[in-house]
Amino acid sequence: MLLNGKxxxxxxxxxxxxxxxxxxxxxxxxxxxxxxxNAPVALRxxxxxxxxxxCQTSVIAADATDTNDLKTVFEQSIEQLGGKIDFVLHAxxxxxxxxxxxxxxxxxxxxxxxTIDISAMSFHKILQTAWQLDALNDGASVIALSYIAAxxxxxxxxxxxxxxxxxxxxxxxxxYHYGVRRKVRIxxxxxxxxxxxxxxxxxxxxxxxxxxxxxxxxxxxxxEACADYCIALFSDLTRMVTMQNLFHxxxxxxxxxxxxxxx
Ligand SMILES: NC(=O)c1ccc[n+]([C@@H]2O[C@H](COP(=O)([O-])OP(=O)(O)OC[C@H]3O[C@@H](n4cnc5c(N)ncnc54)[C@H](O)[C@@H]3O)[C@@H](O)[C@H]2O)c1
Numbered sequence: 001m002l003l004n005g006k007x008x009x010x011x012x013x014x015x016x017x018x019x020x021x022x023x024x025x026x027x028x029x030x031x032x033x034x035x036x037x038n039a040p041v042a043l044r045x046x047x048x049x050x051x052x053x054x055c056q057t058s059v060i061a062a063d064a065t066d067t068n069d070l071k072t073v074f075e076q077s078i079e080q081l082g083g084k085i086d087f088v089l090h091a092x093x094x095x096x097x098x099x100x101x102x103x104x105x106x107x108x109x110x111x112x113x114x115t116i117d118i119s120a121m122s123f124h125k126i127l128q129t130a131w132q133l134d135a136l137n138d139g140a141s142v143i144a145l146s147y148i149a150a151x152x153x154x155x156x157x158x159x160x161x162x163x164x165x166x167x168x169x170x171x172x173x174x175x176y177h178y179g180v181r182r183k184v185r186i187x188x189x190x191x192x193x194x195x196x197x198x199x200x201x202x203x204x205x206x207x208x209x210x211x212x213x214x215x216x217x218x219x220x221x222x223x224e225a226c227a228d229y230c231i232a233l234f235s236d237l238t239r240m241v242t243m244q245n246l247f248h249x250x251x252x253x254x255x256x257x258x259x260x261x262x263x
């Protein structure tokens with residue numbers, strides 16, 4: 001088993017459609033032990049406790065924008081799992097502007113700040129909290145989930161595009177420091193459109209999902225396939241991969257035109 005003996009923290013499983021949910025199930029199958037974390041409101045609304053029972057673990061409530069909450073997550077995880085952490089998944093995203101149908105040309109700036117804080121700065125906060133507590137083992141692997149709107153314009157993605165650009169930059173910037181200090185790997189995975197609560201909140205998601213599916217020679221990558229990729233990146237088989245944005249999109253990112261779409 002690829003993750004035998006490894007201890008992790010998985011942020012962002014809400015319900016069984018969540019990408020983080022599939023990753024937790026795969027990590028469990030591969031012999032990892034881990035804690036789950038999500039925002040207090042998600043603990044009330046979602047079904048994360050069911051996942052915790054299935055993976056024989058517990059849920060630690062934390063607003064990922066609150067560094068005190070994050071400190072608690074790391075401290076309790078180390079205590080419960082019996083040692084420092086080998087892998088962390090950041091699968092957190094939310095835009096109040098998207099939720100309230102504010103166009104990119106008419107953003108509410110308080111919402112915009114929240115989008116950046118929740119969807120990007122939280123990644124820095126997780127890493128800085130781990131750094132200050134010295135909570136990660138040598139060679140640990142940290143992944144955040146991103147989207148190609150960080151590089152190219154996808155108008156419906158709104159201010160989440162700016163958040164994803166910052167998220168990917170944080171992986172590179174922190175990847176340097178943590179690499180030098182502890183050989184920790186930090187990467188982002190740029191995932192295909194996926195049917196989840198966050199994904200389907202994006203305007204025109206259904207049409208866009210079909211478009212991406214036709215454009216990609218392998219079709220859209222599923223959440224289950226994303227989980228497989230994450231397991232490879234958490235494992236020791238990829239210990240020299242860091243500071244990368246890794247496209248997991250069935251080939252979409254390198255396509256220009258597909259006859260599939262002209263038919
Ligand atoms: N679904 C897609 O099409 C797609 C594509 C590429 C990347 N992603 C990214 O994958 C990640 C996971 O999203 P998903 O699609 O599985 O949807 P999801 O809705 O299941 O997960 C989003 C999670 O973010 C959590 N969250 C929101 N605010 C939070 C806060 N303040 N503190 C802690 N957690 C908070 C939610 O509770 C939820 O669990 C996100 O970063 C998303 O942008 C999704």
